[in-house]
Amino acid sequence: MSDPNDKAVAKKNELARPKRLPETPVPPIPKIDETSELASTQYSAYRTGLSNHRTGLSEHRTSLSEYRTDLSTHRTDLSTDRTDMSMRRTGMSFQRTRMSAERTLMSVIRTSLSLIGFGFTIYQVFEKLRDAGTITHAGAPLNFGITLVILGIIMLTVGILYHLQFMMGLRHERNAMRAAGLIYGESHFPPSVTLITAVILLVIGLFVIVSMVFQIGPFG
Template identity: 65%
Template sequence: MASHEQPDPNPDAASTELVRPRRLPETPPPPIPDVDISNSDLASVEYSQHRTKLSTHRTGLSEHRTSLSEYRTDLSTHRTDLSTNRTEMSMRRTGMSFQRTRLSAERTLMSVIRTALSLIGFGFTIFQVFTKARDSGLLKIGTAAPSNFGLALVALGVLLLIVGIGYHVNFMRGLRAERNRMAHDGLVHAESAYPVSYTLLTALVLLMIGLYAIVSMAFDLAAG
């Protein structure tokens, strides 16, 4: 009979291909012997030999069916392992997608910081230039409008920072909640932790600086 080859138990082996048992040649069952019923002893022996041949034939068929059944079982196990590996890779890709989304939110907040920093820097510079020119008597015209424009730029930068920080915090809270929910449902590993957002800390520090700049500029205008 054809032998059944088991798959390599080592998943790192070079070859994990399952080999199907060879096709069993079609062999007809042993023919019924032509027995002389007048001789009972001889007929009994011939019938016994015929039953033995039939049993051997059935045993061969049973062994081949067993080999096919084992092959189907191994094939099903192999498909299950492949499906498990695909599920594992999908879970890890989903986890990495959360990390990429988090980094994208960090980059968005960095863009907000750059824009707010430009507005605050330009506004404070404009305010200081016209204030110093007014105090030194270089400009004889009124300087309230340029100073107010500089103050408005700083206020706009601070407002942009407040909106950006609020959006970033709200988005990150939703992202963490969705990640925790998927981890609870077993859809993602969630092994990598979210680190402290230094971008958010920088934005908060810049917000404090911008608020301080607005207060100092407002006092200068009131004193002037």
């Protein structure tokens, strides 16, 4: 595989600017005796000198034009490379946005898990104290525990719905940009393990609240 640096050096050498053309004065107008038979020959020689001078200038202008053409081609190549890099950066931005959404859902999971776990713990502690006869009135703490669990379930449900809506919009936008040729879209969106975990936690939370309210199930 060729080194990109070698290509850059070779390209730079190809774009060497033509050397400055040394200034050559225009051939002076000769003093010709128009009555002489050699006048026409001398004028022809003078015109030939002017033509040679113009030819040298034209060749230099041609070299400069070729140099400008090479510069334009080089700029076009650079623009193409920049466009390619921009497309890849945009594709990577979609992946970063997806990971940001995953982290947001993780935060919702942590908060919901704390609410559900703390509420369930409060409920169990005061229920055991009431059953043991240590306290007689445990309605308020039990209701508080149930409220925390319900709040955790609601928060988790809203987080899952928001995540699904956001990811569907992100996928739609990504597919539209890929169809328009604005990004490559070579990398795929893998299944969201965070979303699967959130759904499992939601199911567990529903089992917990049903067990707490109706005293049935594995958590009753």
